[in-house]
Amino acid sequence: xxxxxxxxxxxxxxxxxxxxxxxxxxxxxxxxxxxxxxxxxxxxxxxxxxxxxxxxxxxxxxxxxxxxxxxxxxxxxxxxxxxxxxxxxxxxxxxxxxxxxxxxxxxxxxxxxxxxxxxxxxxxxxxxxxxxxxxxxxxxxxxxxxxxxxxxxxxxxxxxxxxxxxxxxxxxxxxxxxxxxxxxxxxxxxxxxxxxxxxxxxxxxxxxxxxxxxxxxxxxxxxxxxxxxxxxxxxxxxxxxxxxxxxxxxxxxxxxxxxxxxxxxxxxxxxxxxxxxxxxxxxxxxxxxxxxxxxxxxxxxxxxxxxxxxxxxxxxxxxxxxxxxxxxxxxxxxxxxxxxxxxxxxxxxxxxxxxxxx
Numbered sequence: 098x099x100x101x102x103x104x105x106x107x108x109x110x111x112x113x114x115x116x117x118x119x120x121x122x123x124x125x126x127x128x129x130x131x132x133x134x135x136x137x138x139x140x141x142x143x144x145x146x147x148x149x150x151x152x153x154x155x156x157x158x159x160x161x162x163x164x165x166x167x168x169x170x171x172x173x174x175x176x177x178x179x180x181x182x183x184x185x186x187x188x189x190x191x192x193x194x195x196x197x198x199x200x201x202x203x204x205x206x207x208x209x210x211x212x213x214x215x216x217x218x219x220x221x222x223x224x225x226x227x228x229x230x231x232x233x234x235x236x237x238x239x240x241x242x243x244x245x246x247x248x249x250x251x252x253x254x255x256x257x258x259x260x261x262x263x264x265x266x267x268x269x270x271x272x273x274x275x276x277x278x279x280x281x282x283x284x285x286x287x288x289x290x291x292x293x294x295x296x297x298x299x300x301x302x303x304x305x306x307x308x309x310x311x312x313x314x315x316x317x318x319x320x321x322x323x324x325x326x327x328x329x330x331x332x333x334x335x336x337x338x339x340x341x342x343x344x345x346x347x348x349x350x351x352x353x354x355x356x357x358x359x360x361x362x363x364x365x366x367x368x369x370x371x372x373x374x375x376x377x378x379x380x381x382x383x384x385x386x387x388x389x390x391x392x393x394x395x396x397x398x399x400x401x402x403x404x405x406x407x408x409x410x411x412x413x414x415x416x417x418x419x420x421x422x423x424x425x426x427x428x429x430x431x432x433x434x435x436x437x438x439x440x441x442x443x444x445x446x447x448x449x450x451x452x453x454x455x
Contacts, residue, residue, distance in 0.1 A: 099123045099167045100364075101213075103153055103200065104174030106130060106140035108314050108448075109218065109307075109356055113171050116357045118143040127153060127162045127174070153196045159203035169214045169364045172200065175287075177220075178280065178323065189283035197287050198294065205298035212300045215291065216364055219304040219375065221268065221349070223285040225275030227417035229263035231256040238263055239275065240415060247409045252342045254415055265347055265416035267383075270306070270375050270423055277412035292373055301372035303363050305356075308379035308419050311438070312353030313445035325350070326447050328390050332397040337404040341413065344387025344403060349379035349418035352433035352441070359429055366427050379419030380431040389439065396443035 100117050104110040105126030117124045126142060129152045142148045151158030153174055176185070176192040197217075204213065229240035233256065240254035240263055254263045276282045288304050295302030311325035328338040359378045363371045390403045421429065433441075 098169065098364075099125075099165065100169050100171060101125045101127065101162055101167045102171045102173060103127045103162075104172075104218075106142070106148075107173060108312075108316060109310060109353055110171070110173035111140070111314055112312070112353050112357050113173065113360055114146060115143060116361060118146060120361075125149065125162055125165075125167065127151060127158060129153075129174070153200050154191065156199070156203070159200060160207075163203055163207045166211060167213050169216060170200070170204065171216050171218075171360055171364070172197065172291075173218045175218065175284070176280070183279065186279045189279050190286075193283040193287045194290060197291055201291060201294045201298065201300060204300055205294075212298065214364060214368070214372075215295060215300050215302045216360055217288060217291050217302060217304045219288045219306045220281065220284045221306050221308045221377065221379070221417055221419065222278065222281035222414075223274045223276050223288065223306065224268045224272050224417060225277045225281065225414060226254065227414045228266040228268045228272050229254060229416075230266050231259065231261055232264055233259050233261040237266070240265070241275070242415060244411060247411070250343075250407060252345070252409075252415060265418070267381065267418055267420035268377065269420040270377055277414070281412075288375065296373060301368050303371040303373070304375040305359055305363065305378045306375055306419075307356060308349035308351050308377065308417075310351055310353055310356050311442055313442070313447070314353075315447045317447040324348075324386065325389065325393070325442065328393050329397065329442070329447060332394055332401060335398065335401070337401055338390040338394065340387055340390055340403040340405055342407075342409050342415075344385060344390070344405060346386045346414075347383040347416040347418050348386055348389075349381070349383050350389055350435060350438070351379050351431065352438035354433050355380070355431045358432065359424060362424075362427055362429055370427060374423075376424045376427075377419040377421050378424060378429075379421050380435070381419055381421040381425075382435065383416070383418035384435055392436065392439040393443055396440055
């Protein structure tokens with residue numbers, strides 16, 4: 098198989114590249130090597146892999162990347178994370194939406210190109226506040242939280258009808274999107290655009306909605322780093338992990354090895370089973386954010402307890418975790434347990450800090 102991996106020097110993309118090379122596949126990598134993520138580091142590219150340094154918004158880069166037929170495109174290139182809110186809005190739209198449109202247009206326009214499968218890295222963030230149920234009304238509810246309640250440290254969402262505290266549920270792919278951050282809005286737009294343009298150009302698109310991914314090579318000490326990486330950086334510095342709200346927030350933490358497994362699975366599944374479908378990628382077993390912090394501390398800094406300042410971030414979901422039954426029907430089974438994954442993450446390297454370099 099010939100594969101193109103955009104963002105193939107990044108956290109998840111580099112692991113996909115390694116897995117493809119190990120399988121004996123031919124791989125082309127495109128990456129802009131954004132200094133906000135990579136610093137001044139030069140990527141380590143497996144032998145035999147073609148590397149193209151450039152932005153997917155550049156037509157010359159896309160032409161070179163698609164100069165030879167590929168069977169599948171793993172589209173990992175994106176601006177991710179919380180960032181700086183509205184100050185980053187243009188970057189999110191340009192990289193996540195415009196870049197995807199240009200990539201799909203280039204695939205469709207290339208006369209030598211058959212239509213490869215297009216595996217899009219999407220995100221659970223598009224669900225916004227997660228799925229909830231009111232046990233009093235016996236109805237499913239949107240778990241939207243009010244800023245006034247958060248200011249009073251009322252962290253859990255309440256039923257808008259009877260006022261009872263809502264019970265969190267796993268989010269299925271059918272849950273209506275309700276993105277609460279610029280990043281999430283851009284990723285929802287990316288997913289909708291990819292599906293639309295894919296149908297228009299007969300490019301079979303499949304979206305993988307990643308939940309909380311962690312593992313080696315996570316970006317570190319940047320506004321785009323995930324919570325696992327932030328906890329690890331603080332613990333390595335001997336500083337207590339900072340946990341927003343009360344730490345009871347539920348998340349579906351999934352090791353990057355299982356994210357790779359899902360990508361390879363949908364790349365080889367029967368087209369009729371995956372084309373123009375979205376799949377949650379998680380374990381189906383949520384854990385509290387404070388439990389991740391404590392599990393990581395037990396390996397890196399025993400006795401260093403999390404710090405709870407009582408603050409919050411607008412746009413953060415209270416509870417969000419995956420219903421993975423749809424992906425399981427394709428044969429997906431997470432292989433890395435929470436305990437094993439966090440223990441490995443404590444030992445495995447993250448990317449070097451880039452704060453001083455950007």
